[in-house]
Amino acid sequence: MGKIITIKNNKGGVGKTFIATQLASGLSMLDKKVLILTSDSQNNVFSYLLKGNHEFEKGLKTQVTKGNGEYFRLRENLYFLPLEDSKFSPQFIKALPAFLDKCKNEYDYIVVDSTPVLKIDNVFLDNTDYILIPGYADKVTTESIINVLEQVDTKKILGIVLNRYRSSEIQNMFLQEVKSATEDTNISFITPIPHLSFIEKMLYNQKTIWEFTNKDANRVQDIFCEIIARIKEEESIN
Ligand SMILES: Nc1ncnc2c1ncn2[C@@H]1O[C@H](COP(=O)(O)OP(=O)(O)OP(=O)(O)O)[C@@H](O)[C@H]1O
Ligand SMILES: [Mg+2]
Numbered sequence: 001m002g003k004i005i006t007i008k009n010n011k012g013g014v015g016k017t018f019i020a021t022q023l024a025s026g027l028s029m030l031d032k033k034v035l036i037l038t039s040d041s042q043n044n045v046f047s048y049l050l051k052g053n054h055e056f057e058k059g060l061k062t063q064v065t066k067g068n069g070e071y072f073r074l075r076e077n078l079y080f081l082p083l084e085d086s087k088f089s090p091q092f093i094k095a096l097p098a099f100l101d102k103c104k105n106e107y108d109y110i111v112v113d114s115t116p117v118l119k120i121d122n123v124f125l126d127n128t129d130y131i132l133i134p135g136y137a138d139k140v141t142t143e144s145i146i147n148v149l150e151q152v153d154t155k156k157i158l159g160i161v162l163n164r165y166r167s168s169e170i171q172n173m174f175l176q177e178v179k180s181a182t183e184d185t186n187i188s189f190i191t192p193i194p195h196l197s198f199i200e201k202m203l204y205n206q207k208t209i210w211e212f213t214n215k216d217a218n219r220v221q222d223i224f225c226e227i228i229a230r231i232k233e234e235e236s237i238n
Contacts, residue, residue, distance in 0.1 A: 002104035006112040006128040011144045015163035017044040020113035025208040028078035032108035036080045040115035043082040049074045059084045064099045137174035159188035164195040
């Protein structure tokens, strides 16, 4: 049975899509079949991973209700089923859990690049095996992380990963706050991902961190390996 991993934070721009795409591509390189789903009809996954035309008419909604959505192959073993729009019929919402279950028979991992769109996001969260919470070390995002901790089943949380981290007085203060919020829990505090111009450029060129061998790439790869190790650890328990 495959596992669903949802990248969840209610804040925009913290790196949800960046983290979802790098994690998914990392897992696919371990010879695992991986599908990316999203509750964000902007489908930014395309801009980070696929060169060329990605027009589509039939996506997740059509796949769930009629069985003929268009899957895009992003890399070897890595697929994406985009989302048409944010209008969800009761029929779609009702059928989504059974579809997710079916995906678990076909894929080793389903990575969900989520966005707080009511209804659909809750279905993903209810059916997910693991939740990874990305964040940014500032006041509003720290509040939002604490919010998510209260909103979801903490047993499912793989960890919190701060992104776009720069060692400044304020960021260090919020890093400590987030870290201490995890201290008496089983929630892992993952090594923060630094803010790097390498990452901006890499995403602009629709590459993944696994397609480089420079020092910056290696540093970020190590952090994603830490996240993958957390997944493996959870899988060995359950
Ligand atoms: N570690 C990083 N270093 C530098 N730039 C980064 C880093 N992580 C993300 N970015 C940049 O930050 C921007 C936002 O990232 P991303 O699109 O992944 O966020 P998001 O949470 O998915 O946003 P949205 O809420 O709009 O879906 C992008 O332009 C991306 O290139
Ligand atoms: Mg996004």
